[in-house]
Amino acid sequence: MDIAEYRRRGKEMVDYIADYLESIENRDVYPNVEPGYLRKLIPELAPEEPETYEEIMKDVERIIMPGVTHWHSPYFYAYFPAASSFPGMLADMLCCAIGCIGFSWGTASEATLVSLLGARSKALKRLKAEHPSLSEAEILNKLVAYTSEQAHSSVERAGLIGGVQMKKLPTDEKFAVQASALMEAIKTDKAAGLIPFYFCATLGTTPSCAFDNLLETGPICNSEHIWMHIDAAYAGSAFICPEFRPLLNGVEFADSFNFNPHKWLLVNFDCSAMWVKKRTDIIGAFKMDPLYLQHDHQESGLVTDYRHWQIPLGRRFRSLKLWFVFRIYGKKGLQEHIRKQVKLAHEFENLVLQDDRFEICAEVIMGLVCFRLKGSNELNENLLKMINISRKIHLVPCHLAGAFVLRLAVCARTTDSKHIHLAWKTISEMATELLGKQPHQNYEDSKNRLTGYRYLTRNLILACEHSMVISSLSSVWPAWMEMVIHQYMASYKESVTHMAPVFTDGVHYYVLPQDIKIPDELLMLKLQLGMCRLSDPVLTQS
Numbered sequence: 343m344d345i346a347e348y349r350r351r352g353k354e355m356v357d358y359i360a361d362y363l364e365s366i367e368n369r370d371v372y373p374n375v376e377p378g379y380l381r382k383l384i385p386e387l388a389p390e391e392p393e394t395y396e397e398i399m400k401d402v403e404r405i406i407m408p409g410v411t412h413w414h415s416p417y418f419y420a421y422f423p424a425a426s427s428f429p430g431m432l433a434d435m436l437c438c439a440i441g442c443i444g445f446s447w448g449t450a451s452e453a454t455l456v457s458l459l460g461a462r463s464k465a466l467k468r469l470k471a472e473h474p475s476l477s478e479a480e481i482l483n484k485l486v487a488y489t490s491e492q493a494h495s496s497v498e499r500a501g502l503i504g505g506v507q508m509k510k511l512p513t514d515e516k517f518a519v520q521a522s523a524l525m526e527a528i529k530t531d532k533a534a535g536l537i538p539f540y541f542c543a544t545l546g547t548t549p550s551c552a553f554d555n556l557l558e559t560g561p562i563c564n565s566e567h568i569w570m571h572i573d574a575a576y577a578g579s580a581f582i583c584p585e586f587r588p589l590l591n592g593v594e595f596a597d598s599f600n601f602n603p604h605k606w607l608l609v610n611f612d613c614s615a616m617w618v619k620k621r622t623d624i625i626g627a628f629k630m631d632p633l634y635l636q637h638d639h640q641e642s643g644l645v646t647d648y649r650h651w652q653i654p655l656g657r658r659f660r661s662l663k664l665w666f667v668f669r670i671y672g673k674k675g676l677q678e679h680i681r682k683q684v685k686l687a688h689e690f691e692n693l694v695l696q697d698d699r700f701e702i703c704a705e706v707i708m709g710l711v712c713f714r715l716k717g718s719n720e721l722n723e724n725l726l727k728m729i730n731i732s733r734k735i736h737l738v739p740c741h742l743a744g745a746f747v748l749r750l751a752v753c754a755r756t757t758d759s760k761h762i763h764l765a766w767k768t769i770s771e772m773a774t775e776l777l778g779k780q781p782h783q784n785y786e787d788s789k790n791r792l793t794g795y796r797y798l799t800r801n802l803i804l805a806c807e808h809s810m811v812i813s814s815l816s817s818v819w820p821a822w823m824e825m826v827i828h829q830y831m832a833s834y835k836e837s838v839t840h841m842a843p844v845f846t847d848g849v850h851y852y853v854l855p856q857d858i859k860i861p862d863e864l865l866m867l868k869l870q871l872g873m874c875r876l877s878d879p880v881l882t883q884s
Contacts, residue, residue, distance in 0.1 A: 370733040371417040416761040420738040422576045423753040427608035429670040433663040451496035453600035453616040460624040461569030465539040487540035492547040521558035546577025549740035550704035560595025572599045579606035613660045683709040683752040693766040709752040719746035728772045
């Protein structure tokens with residue numbers, strides 16, 4: 343491809359990208375392909391002869407796009423945003439053209455690891471000075487780090503790579519780490535001969551966007567010689583808005599801080615920013631200075647060699663993307679983007695609150711809503727499966743206080759109120775389909791008329807005619823279990839008068855004569871399979 347063709351194809355690619363983004367909401371947000379689908383669509387070997395650009399672009403739609411999850415679709419509500427903007431894309435083109443091999447940061451995950459390794463190096467030097475008789479291996483074996491039980495998995499992974507214990511601290515009712523939990527862990531570990539040296543606080547946790555208490559945990563870290571790193575990968579972008587700044591209170595106690603502009607600040611992936619209070623703590627952990635990398639200005643103080651601040655030597659020219667986005671949007675434009683998505687999250691929260699079948703599981707502070715159907719974890723797992731199989735919208739779950747919870751994060755730059763309402767319509771319709779029709783108003787009347795009968799939830803084996811059991815439970819039981827039930831019920835000869843089920847609160851209630859005995863072997867089978875609990879309700883009316 344020569345410069346003339348590059349000029350022509352570049353314009354065509356811009357048109358293709360513009361068409362793709364303009365019509366992205368018409369595509370299924372989540373791919374409907376099986377793992378490995380590409381294997382039969384691409385040749386085993388690279389082509390011997392050159393192929394045309396037109397052939398390649400045809401295969402983009404035929405082969406590549408069917409397997410793509412469209413992260414910038416307004417119907418993508420999973421994880422957290424993967425920022426994108428036209429200025430960012432233009433800058434990315436220029437980054438590729440310049441091809442600069444710079445020396446700066448990578449991602450939030452890497453920033454956490456770098457801060458932990460810096461803290462480890464600092465602790466080693468301090469403890470060796472205080473206890474010269476201790477070997478480095480002895481000190482490393484005693485080091486212990488802390489983070490929230492709600493922290494991103496990359497924090498725990500940093501501990502694994504860094505070769506130190508990483509302990510998870512319990513959180514309060516808002517899923518945030520408080521000073522009491524940190525202090526208790528420190529006292530316990532010091533009594534056991536361990537050396538606390540690092541605490542990773544989170545502002546905007548992945549599961550629920552919770553905020554650890556910096557004002558209380560920060561002073562403890564400073565007094566105990568513990569490095570406090572703040573991971574604000576998602577929420578950090580929102581601090582450009584004054585109304586969110588109070589969530590930063592206590593940041594002055596931190597030794598390092600990172601956030602990802604590529605999540606919420608309209609800068610395309612990847613771009614992560616990190617700040618450290620004392621640069622020598624980081625440089626001391628990573629500095630390698632071979633002759634071929636030395637230069638005249640490295641000790642002048644005029645040049646910052648970021649190659650000493652990180653794991654890889656080089657990096658892409660990411661700051662150019664920031665520069666483009668900041669200048670084209672301005673602070674006001676970026677604030678408007680953040681505030682719009684927070685407003686949309688609250689709009690979705692209000693829709694959830696209007697439906698008494700659902701509950702909100704965590705305070706909505708930014709662009710994330712955690713919600714679930716009132717009921718079992720299995721019920722919510724089934725709802726999520728139905729939602730994602732439909733491919734109309736895409737969500738991911740989390741666990742909060744043992745509950746299986748659905749997360750809706752406002753992600754795409756183009757998401758608007760109409761998309762939020764369509765998302766809620768999809769979720770609500772799926773919930774109705776899952777739960778079945780529920781004429782709540784008829785339940786009490788039905789129950790009152792059925793004196794002398796007992797009511798059993800569908801979580802217990804019902805001693806009624808087997809075909810009715812199977813038909814009522816087939817939507818939630820696996821096929822192999824239905825066969826087992828058929829076998830048992832076919833051998834159960836007792837005649838049972840069947841009455842229609844009563845519905846309430848999403849549960850089928852069956853009416854059985856008071857003297858009916860449930861086959862012990864059938865009940866035990868289901869108990870063994872974990873499909874009911876001894877605490878399941880049995881309502882009796884005399």
